[in-house]
Amino acid sequence: MTPLAGCLLVSSMLFAIGLAGALTRRNTILVLVGIELMLNAANLNFVAFWRYGPHSGAPTGMIFVLFSIGVAAAEAAVGLALILAVYRHTKTTDLSQLTGRRP
């Protein structure tokens, strides 16, 4: 197995783990954790292609990952603030209790 294929397999497994976590857990914080894992899997793909792909010395892959990390930081901050606001209203972070609840 080539190193690039190994990287891609690791990142696809990471994506699958994150997706399973986001789909099966009933806690909003853990759903957010699953989403973060999926974002990291995509970043790992960028770095793997930058490292092993045909390149011209341009740091495009790294720049992409830098911007992606910035967007993920903003997303995590806003998501956790939303979880806090919802918890303050409803006193729960359980998704199955939150669905169907009127504000």
Added chain:
Amino acid sequence: MRLMNAPFLILAVVTLVGACAATMLRGLVHCALALAIAFAGIGALYLNLGAQFLGLAQLLVYVGAIAVLIVFVILLTRGADSESLSPAARPVAGIVVATAIFAILAWAVIHSSSILSSGQPAPQTTIRQLGAALMEGYVLPLEVIGLMLTAALIGAVIVAMKENGQ
């Protein structure tokens, strides 16, 4: 054809075990700590792939900021550990979907003919080159992302602020 190196395999196993623990453990704080381990493993993978600056940025942003933020939110929403009361509605469906997607991705990776086994050396990208690229070609996205981070953090503070009259 060059084989994968042993450090890569060890780091991959650590990362995947950390991710599994982060999504499957029962205690929320344990999940957050396992998530920090998984993030640190991904940062070490970046270092192993030759992206030094990205590895350190990953450690700073994810392990240093996002994992700690998640721990803070877990502690602030304490007393809501009601997951044991309501079991997951369809855990099997989610696991089946995730496994199917992993199978499709792995099939595509293994059977792809364009994944070249190039033994080329790691591209040497210094931090000076990275900074020059950010300041020359990518200066507009850099400014946009700075504005977006500012707006998102102010918005997060406003959303999480205690409302008056409650």
